Amino acid sequence: MSQNTLLPHSVTSFCDWFLLYMSEDFKFRLFFTSFCYLVPHSATSLPHSVTSFCYLLPHSVTSCLILLPRCLILLPRYLALLPHCLLPDTTKMNISRDQAICMFFYEPFNEENIIRLRKRIDDMEDLEICYQNDPKQPVLVSRQRILGDPFTWRIYLSSEIASTSTGEPSDEIDRSLGTEVQAICFLNEVLLPYDPLNKTLFEAKAMSTCQVYRLLMKYCSCLDNKSPNAFAKWCSSRKIKFLQADYFRKRPKHGDEVTSRYRSIYVMKKEYLGKQKSNMFCRM
Incomplete structure (x- = not known):
């Protein structure tokens, strides 16, 4: 026999022997079969993946170029708000009655103004300084209305020193x-x-x-x-x-x-x- 005649038989015999030998190891045979099956499909899918990437890349770059100027415009605003975000919520902060009185009359907070403005409020027998939600916004409301709805009208903290005749805080x-x-x-x-x-x-x-x-x-x-x-x-x-x-x-x-x-x-x-x-x- 010529070599051209024997070659197909040799290749066929080798493949039959290889598959017969590998059949004793099922896991390896399954892996080999899956590998031979997936390689052609992967090679076929590769052009589609490259095509999709090349198609989406210009759109992604275009979107970034469109959004970049807007982000640069908004960045200073966010940076300006950052310190305020780190501060405590001032709508819940406590403010003393003396501070609120000076704020209400737009006067500096000092001892002289406290004595003068406190007397001015106390002379209004039917009115008291209070606030609703934000203690930085003091208002004058009748005492009767405050007593009628203490959940809406909240009074400020006043020092116990100011309410005692001795000028010292009460030890009671x-x-x-x-x-x-x-x-x-x-x-x-x-x-x-x-x-x-x-x-x-x-x-x-x-x-x-x-x-x-x-x-x-x-x-x-x-x-x-x-x-x-x-x-x-x-x-x-x-x-x-x-x-x-x-x-x-x-x-x-x-x-x-x-x-x-x-x-x-x-x-x-x-x-x-x-x-x-x-x-x-x-x-x-």
Whole structure:
């Protein structure tokens, strides 16, 4: 036989032997068959993929070129708004009554104007300065209307020093916060994890959870059965705001602190705490 005659038989015999041998390993045979099947189809699909890419690329570039000028126009506006987004919501910030009076009469906030303008408001026996939603927008409303709808007309915080004849804050303690809801509201309004931008009402302090517990116990009676450690867990489960502040460790001076974790927070001044509690009762 000639080689031309034997060659097809040799190739056929080799293929038959290869498939027969591979049949003992099903996984490899399946892989080989799938590979032989997919290669031609992949080669056929490749031109379509290249065509689609070449078709979509100009449209994508065109869309980017159209949107780029608009983005450049809006970018300064977003950058200008960024600092305001990082600041706390000022519609919820606390403003004292004296500050609101000076704002209402467009006068600088100083001791002389406070005394003069406070007397001017107090002489209006039937009117009181208050606000609705934004404390930065004070208005004068009749006292009777405020008492009739304390949820709409909210009064400002006034210092206890101004309401006492001795000129000193009152040491009388009223533990009238009798529910957990009232305690939560009191803590969230008196202890802030951010700067409220009002040095008249708040002062920066480093406080431990134990010190917060002692402060609350002066005004609250519903948590008497909790220890300082149990109070810390209670604050965590209720997500009290002052826990959002970063903490640092501080060695106790006399060993009387239960915890060595302190947080840098902003605390309402003592002379406003009693008034804050009274205002909170009016809204609840």
